[in-house]
Amino acid sequence: MNFLKLLAEQFDRIRFLLYLFGLVLILTFRFQFKHIQSEFVPYVEDALKLTKTFTAEDLRYTTIKFRSLPEVEGDTYIGMCYPIVSIIHINPKFWYDSTDAEKVLLLRHELEHCVNFSLLHRSHKELDDGCPASAFEPYIPNVFCANDHYEYYMQEMDDNN
Numbered sequence: 192m193n194f195l196k197l198l199a200e201q202f203d204r205i206r207f208l209l210y211l212f213g214l215v216l217i218l219t220f221r222f223q224f225k226h227i228q229s230e231f232v233p234y235v236e237d238a239l240k241l242t243k244t245f246t247a248e249d250l251r252y253t254t255i256k257f258r259s260l261p262e263v264e265g266d267t268y269i270g271m272c273y274p275i276v277s278i279i280h281i282n283p284k285f286w287y288d289s290t291d292a293e294k295v296l297l298l299r300h301e302l303e304h305c306v307n308f309s310l311l312h313r314s315h316k317e318l319d320d321g322c323p324a325s326a327f328e329p330y331i332p333n334v335f336c337a338n339d340h341y342e343y344y345m346q347e348m349d350d351n352n
């Protein structure tokens with residue numbers, strides 16, 4: 192076997208390995224949120240921009256999907272997390288009736304339960320304008336509070352995790 196042929200074969204092998212490496216990289220990136228319904232992905236990405244308690248990497252095995260949720264004593268559940276299996280159910284009625292800020296806060300709230308294992312809600316306190324002091328109470332702040340204090344709420348969940 193002459194030297195040039197051997198060299199060409201080695202290059203082929205290297206090129207194959209590079210392709211393989213590239214493919215793995217693309218698949219990893221493509222399927223980063225593979226268990227998250229596509230509707231939620233942009234809002235999860237928005238949440239990650241202002242979140243220090245978990246990263247995109249931590250969401251590899253997290254499922255987020257629509258599911259109609261029960262009404263209990265007059266309160267309708269809008270999101271629910273099953274922590275160990277990391278499954279989040281979102282009530283479609285709430286979702287399609289909400290602003291971007293409300294959607295991101297709801298997902299962040301459920302991800303704090305499911306990914307960061309924060310299980311206990313905070314008790315109710317109010318800001319000067321009457322809005323709740325946290326988005327980690329049992330209720331998500333209403334549309335006005337969510338829009339006005341969006342960054343504050345995201346920061347509060349970083350600070351008090």
Ligand SMILES: [Zn+2]
Nearest residue numbers: 300304312329
């Ligand atoms: Zn909760």
